[in-house]
Amino acid sequence: MKGLIQRVSHACVKVDDEITGAIDGGILLLLGVEQGDNETTADKLLQKVLNYRIFSDVDGKMNRSLTDVGGGLLVVSQFTLVADTRKGLRPGFSRGATPAEGERLYDLFVQRARAMHGSVETGRFGADMKVELLNDGPVTFLLEVPPVD
16 A cells, blocks of 8 residues: 655645545645555555654654644545556556445545544545645655555
């Protein structure tokens, strides 16, 4: 499972010109589900997202997490994150989970994120979405959790 996190001043996602999710300061998470991912993988990535220290402390050092600052979390499904781009000029998507399994694990991730963190907004799985954001920093990290049995 892969998650591209961006520290944002604000972000929103739209489907058919309707805002489905919006946050002020916090993290925009683009979430990709791979074959072999499961509930354990989702839980491990969620812990990383909520506790990864990318927010500044009083000394200006990245020592505070999303949980520490109480920021918003905007979760957007992003199957292209799991593309194989090592060869050629066209991405391959054979590493990705099936759409049904990807949606199941995305929904599980969001459900557990809402149980652990107050402010969680989402896009719509599988939809053509437009994402607007103001990246703060810019601060962007790719978090990866390999499949776990």
